[in-house]
Amino acid sequence: MANELKGAFEIIFSLEREFLSAVGLSLKVSLIALFLAAIIAIPFGIWVGTGKFKHRELTSAILNTAMSFPTVVIGLLLYSFFSRKGPMGNLGILFTPAAMITGQCILAFPIIAALVAAGTRNLGDRAILAARALGAGNIKSILLFLKESRLIVLASLSAAFGRIFSEVGISMMLGGNIRFYTRNITTAIALETSKGAFSLGIALGMVLMVIAFTINASVYYLQPKKI
Amino acid sequence: MISSITIEKVRKGYYPAGFTLVIDGIEFDRQSVHTLVGPNGSGKTSLLGLIALVDKPNHGKILFDEESISPNDKAATRLRRKIGFIMQNPYLFDMNVYENVALGLKIRRKRRGEIISRVEGILAALKIEHLARQRVKCLSRGEYQKVAIAQVLVMEPEVILMDEPLANIDTESALAIEDIVKNIRRKYSPIIITTAHSLSQAYRMRSNIILLKEGRRVHFASGRAHTNFEMKSQEVIND
Ligand SMILES: Nc1ncnc2c1ncn2[C@@H]1O[C@H](COP(=O)(O)OP(=O)(O)OP(=O)(O)O)[C@@H](O)[C@H]1O
Numbered sequence: 405m406a407n408e409l410k411g412a413f414e415i416i417f418s419l420e421r422e423f424l425s426a427v428g429l430s431l432k433v434s435l436i437a438l439f440l441a442a443i444i445a446i447p448f449g450i451w452v453g454t455g456k457f458k459h460r461e462l463t464s465a466i467l468n469t470a471m472s473f474p475t476v477v478i479g480l481l482l483y484s485f486f487s488r489k490g491p492m493g494n495l496g497i498l499f500t501p502a503a504m505i506t507g508q509c510i511l512a513f514p515i516i517a518a519l520v521a522a523g524t525r526n527l528g529d530r531a532i533l534a535a536r537a538l539g540a541g542n543i544k545s546i547l548l549f550l551k552e553s554r555l556i557v558l559a560s561l562s563a564a565f566g567r568i569f570s571e572v573g574i575s576m577m578l579g580g581n582i583r584f585y586t587r588n589i590t591t592a593i594a595l596e597t598s599k600g601a602f603s604l605g606i607a608l609g610m611v612l613m614v615i616a617f618t619i620n621a622s623v624y625y626l627q628p629k630k631i
Numbered sequence: 632m633i634s635s636i637t638i639e640k641v642r643k644g645y646y647p648a649g650f651t652l653v654i655d656g657i658e659f660d661r662q663s664v665h666t667l668v669g670p671n672g673s674g675k676t677s678l679l680g681l682i683a684l685v686d687k688p689n690h691g692k693i694l695f696d697e698e699s700i701s702p703n704d705k706a707a708t709r710l711r712r713k714i715g716f717i718m719q720n721p722y723l724f725d726m727n728v729y730e731n732v733a734l735g736l737k738i739r740r741k742r743r744g745e746i747i748s749r750v751e752g753i754l755a756a757l758k759i760e761h762l763a764r765q766r767v768k769c770l771s772r773g774e775y776q777k778v779a780i781a782q783v784l785v786m787e788p789e790v791i792l793m794d795e796p797l798a799n800i801d802t803e804s805a806l807a808i809e810d811i812v813k814n815i816r817r818k819y820s821p822i823i824i825t826t827a828h829s830l831s832q833a834y835r836m837r838s839n840i841i842l843l844k845e846g847r848r849v850h851f852a853s854g855r856a857h858t859n860f861e862m863k864s865q866e867v868i869n870d
């Protein structure tokens with residue numbers, strides 16, 4: 405084990421191409437997927453949390469359930485869509501980073517939307533009412549409300565990022581783990597481990613944890629604290 | 632300058648049915664303070680919400696100088712800027728005290744210099760200057776209430792609605808706030824409507840008293856005729 409650990413550090417500090425490419429792809433795919441999911445999921449979550457419509461409870465129940473969607477099921481569904489005979493086969497994106505992004509996007513969406521909905525449920529009415537009472541128009545009220553809910557939004561983004569950044573099912577099934585192309589941190593670890601070569605796996609695992617930790621820690625430090 | 636607000640044949644019920652506010656023919660003018668008095672659940676907050684244009688009656692009209700305005704009208708947004716509403720359970724934004732108090736003035740696009748001097752003035756009058764940079768999440772309950780009061784009074788609105796403004800406020804501060812209100816009246820005499828459980832505060836302000844019970848107006852007394860009224864209204868509250 406000591407040897408593997410030493411090897412892992414060597415890989416990290418020598419910035420091996422194999423290693424860098426996996427880290428780079430993981431970051432790229434997950435950040436793009438997070439961004440794409442967020443621009444729809446945040447407004448949607450706010451709507452579910454604060455809107456007044458008929459099936460609000462049902463919608464939030466569905467979102468909460470979707471939060472625990474297994475990655476392999478998303479992988480399977482999208483695979484059948486993107487495969488050559490599937491309804492979206494002519495896009496030709498199976499086994500490309502685009503397919504991985506699509507899958508992670510779907511994985512992230514309910515997490516962001518459900519957490520934003522839960523967080524804004526009580527806040528929404530009060531903050532918007534207060535903004536209106538102060539004379540704010542519609543747009544200004546929404547902006548003030550968004551500012552109020554920034555920590556809720558941030559926390560939901562970090563939870564979603566943690567999940568998609570560390571998932572393996574979607575990346576493996578839709579990306580295909582192609583070297584220097586769709587091989588990201590998690591699929592590389594899976595492969596290396598199955599080959600019995602632990603050093604690269606350990607190196608990638610450490611980077612995965614460090615990135616995930618950094619993001620959570622920064623969210624934590626952004627919270628205002630009672631002294 | 633809005634000089635009167637009239638409640639005309641207003642009904643406001645909630646779902647599931649139970650409580651209904653039924654008010655007709657009350658006029659609020661600038662000549663005196665108006666105090667809505669009544670036990671818990673008598674409809675004081677409901678009535679203020681309608682006047683503040685944050686809530687909509689099921690029937691009837693709220694007239695601002697004879698003009699009927701409903702919350703969804705275009706005119707309502709413009710009018711809301713003239714109304715200051717201190718809610719019973721106020722919500723302050725997650726910023727510091729100064730920023731909260733300045734917020735309404737910023738929304739009204741006042742000049743920076745004017746905002747600074749007005750905010751500093753009201754904080755000093757309420758003796759909370761030392762809290763200017765404190766986040767509102769960390770305030771005591773009474774301090775929080777004072778900030779909510781400052782946030783509204785600083786805008787010098789033409790209509791001031793105060794829902795139990797003195798809840799959680801100590802006696803000395805309550806007198807200070809009453810003085811501020813008196814000064815405001817001397818300065819530009821806005822329409823002021825406030826609520827209370829007890830009559831003593833209403834007497835001190837020589838205010839008109841509108842006694843509500845179960846959503847209906849059961850008594851009215853002008854600020855000039857309090858002494859005869861005192862006993863009677865206390866009876867109504869008690870029974
Ligand atoms: N959004 C609502 N939905 C249902 N019922 C409501 C709602 N708001 C108020 N009510 C009911 O309307 C009645 C009047 O409430 P309101 O808040 O106007 O009373 P109040 O006179 O302000 O009482 P308090 O002195 O306790 O503040 C109460 O019985 C209350 O339960």
Ligand SMILES: [Mg+2]
Binds near residue numbers: 675676677719794
């Ligand atoms: Mg009330």
